[in-house]
Amino acid sequence: MIKKVLIAEDQECANMSLQKALEELGITDIDYVYYCDDALASIQRSKHSNESYDLLITDLSFEEDGRLQKITGGKELIQAARQVQPDLRVLVFSASREAATIETLDKTLDADGYVRKARNDAKELKEAIDKISKNQRHFPRYIIDLVKQKNAHDFTRFDIAVISLLAQGTLQKDIPAHLQKSGIKPSGLSSVEKRLNLMKETFDFSKNEQLVAYCKDMGII
Amino acid sequence: MIKKVLIAEDQECANMSLQKALEELGITDIDYVYYCDDALASIQRSKHSNESYDLLITDLSFEEDGRLQKITGGKELIQAARQVQPDLRVLVFSASREAATIETLDKTLDADGYVRKARNDAKELKEAIDKISKNQRHFPRYIIDLVKQKNAHDFTRFDIAVISLLAQGTLQKDIPAHLQKSGIKPSGLSSVEKRLNLMKETFDFSKNEQLVAYCKDMGII
DNA sequence: AAAACCTTTACGGATTCCCGTAAATAATAG
């Protein structure tokens, strides 16, 4: 059963809506914060006073402003929170539709649910909270499709490094040196060329510029 | 004075928060829709029954779903709405931070204000509505900086065409043919090369990939 | 209409990239 909830969401509007949705579910013990660091502090404090939260609802991306923060995003917050309180349920509420991100939340960070800011998000939130309170997980259908679609190509750490370097203006022939400095293997020029070719073939692209544009669109870089 | 408001926002949560913010300002005559087409229909209907809206608050991007829509985004909605009711005030509420987009809203579409979904967006919304009701406009400070920054280089129709072609995988040497087909002048390969060089020099870039990445980030292509 | 100026295009050498093949190295199996 979910009684005590913490909301970590920097958008005031979204934060308000989350509170309202929870109240409509009969959950009244709600704290809300606008920064990740505040969220972690609240979790620590409530744990020490034996009033642990049952659920954390968090956004993924938090805007930077004057206040310098240790934790800058939802993913890091989830990890830090679980270190403090491993049994904490986590529901992510974000606008992101990146398959890679959502897959990480599901598989690696072991979040209990994901609701995307979109049409009917309020209804879906209630549904998700309901399911989580019954020890179920909530990752919507369309994500499975997205993940499949994305898996037309798995962008490895290597791929992303190479494309990022290109997008930063690094000459192709200079990429091996940069890769070595970052300790990424392989680092040979031929490996870079081969991998770029593979990616371009996969997507039926002809030029690196296309690859950069695609990765920008997909939020991969 | 603003009495009657229409909200066009597909995210249920954001829509709810907008309603709440308006109510806190003492505005009670609120309609809300989740689709652009519905918004336009409401505007037409209310105008014909002499109960025109004073203000339209709209998002920019609307999610596609099963319902096929004629108007697919906030920009088109603004244009269509102004055709029906030229004196309609428009406040845009979106997560976009692209300078190009916001500049278009200000200069071309002549929106009355822009509030970004971010920290303190609820407060800013109220401020914006207050200003608009006093016949002022509300475009936040940081946008001016963004626009300035962007205007380090004026991207011409020619520039955008060339960079777009690159991002689509067109070989540089094939670009002249495409430009001619689109009736864009100049179209010589040397002109393309020269212009690319100028742009790269302006931004201190070394490669086309960098230019593509930048234009993607800025929403130029 | 000639001169001066600016824009666009043409050309060519140096560099970089593309791409196929082959060698070298690492990993796995027998």
Add this chain to the structure above:
DNA sequence: CTATTATTTACGGGAATCCGTAAAGGTTTT
């Protein structure tokens, strides 16, 4: 330890690009 396989790297010829210079085509001034 050797054989087999897979991965990584090296090499080289051809294509595309970068970049500087010069010619061609327009426009404005006098």
